[in-house]
Amino acid sequence: MTDTPEPASFRLAYVPGVTPSKWARVWNERLPGTPLSLALVPAGEAEASLRAETADAGLVRLPVDRQGLHAIPLYTETTVVVLPKDHRLAEDAEAAELGLADLAEELVLHPQDDALVWESLPGLAAKERPATTRDAVELVAAGVGVVIVPQSLARLHHRRDLTYRPLADAPQSQVALAWLEDRTTDLVEEFIGVVRGRTVNSSRGNTAAAAANTAAKKPAARKPAPQQAGQKQGGQKQGGQKQGGGRGRPTAKKAAPKRGKPGRRS
Template sequence: MTCSEETPSFRLAYVPGVTPAKWVRVWNERLPDVPLTLVGVSAAEAPDMLRDGAADAGLVRLPVDRTALSAIPLYTETTVVVVPKDHLVAAVDEIAVADLADEIVLHPLDDTLDWERPPGLPANERPATTADAVALVAAGIGLLVVPQSLARLHHRKDLTYRPVTDAPASRVALSWPEDETTDLVEEFIGIVRGRTVNSTRGRAKPQAQAQDRSAKGKRAETGGARRKPAAGGRSATGRSAGKKTDGKSAGKNPRSGSGGRSAGRGRPRRRS
């Protein structure tokens, strides 16, 4: 027997260097009945995967084709140069592109930086991947300029990295097919933008609104009970509104029943 409706699911592509763990954790808390599947993909292949429908959304590196894909920029990465720990660059806090003019700088085929002209001296061959280029840096063949997250991803004990102040920067974005902005895509957009469960769009919102209405109702009940006078005329201050006193209340004259001297019984005037 087959089900007439498929179980909802969400496929999220992500490129090397991007860590979606914090957003996946929030997703699992808010939508435990909708499994999220992570799909690792290279930066070059990510746009095609989204266009082909192999993923519902993706954490990609800009630029992407905006005629077919929507994209929300999330953050911009620092660009760094990866060098051996005993290299001169390791002795400074940061460098400029001009400081690499006399160095062999590797430019892998999967480079994600938009160079007008790559820095330094070119190597005899371009490495196929960033991982291959990192291995060549460790072998003393050259240096490598990459987004900081990729330097961390391919970390080695014998290498370090330093910021390059004027190099192109890589921007990470959430992207999805423009004509496939589903409720689940809207949910993930809300998560990466930091919306709370009460403001997130899509299927989780009605439940959140119901919880919010329930909480407001409870506050109204408890708050109203404190402000409402109790039976017997007791006021908000706890005093009884109609309770008799012993005549010693402030401003009261027990004989006259009013404040001060009795009206019309002042000191008699002396006759002239």
């Protein structure tokens, strides 16, 4: 780890569709004195914000340029196709999951901020690419084609007149935690522990937070019980016996006189 001074707050960038609220809640409970500053950035600008050091870490979509960056994959999303509710593929109740072959005759929109990496798009290609995924969803609602996105983006841009179905054999989006290699501060290590589910005591980040949590769980020292009246400390006698485990000597009983044979009368 570097000796770079830690900022007053921890700045976390995240891309659309990613929800850091669960991790933010754990952070606030663990480090209440270090605010977590969240910044939503366009998917294409997340890496740039890290390299410009406007964020200490970021929840990004892979792939990213690993030159000078660390990235820990967190989870992989289900890929879905967004289409109108009255679309023929949406009306087929048996088609819970669609395949790329089902889109062969469909106009498939390809937004410029597409979160998926394609070798070749399925279906029919549109003449123009929408600027954003939001724009593509608006076109689908207008009856112009369909769009393939990670499930979190389908939920983010949800509309009542649209639905989505899981799409098999399609590329998937992987979300990762990324940060600059030379900016691996204690706070970065602490956030790594949060997203990986480490407990306070096992976290390698903020040792002060771990120490405070350990101290809070430590039971208070037990006070010695007050001495009762008549008791004496140490091994002194009490009621004919010594305290501390030793038994007092038994008092010798007075020997009974021996009864001899009666003397003979002369």
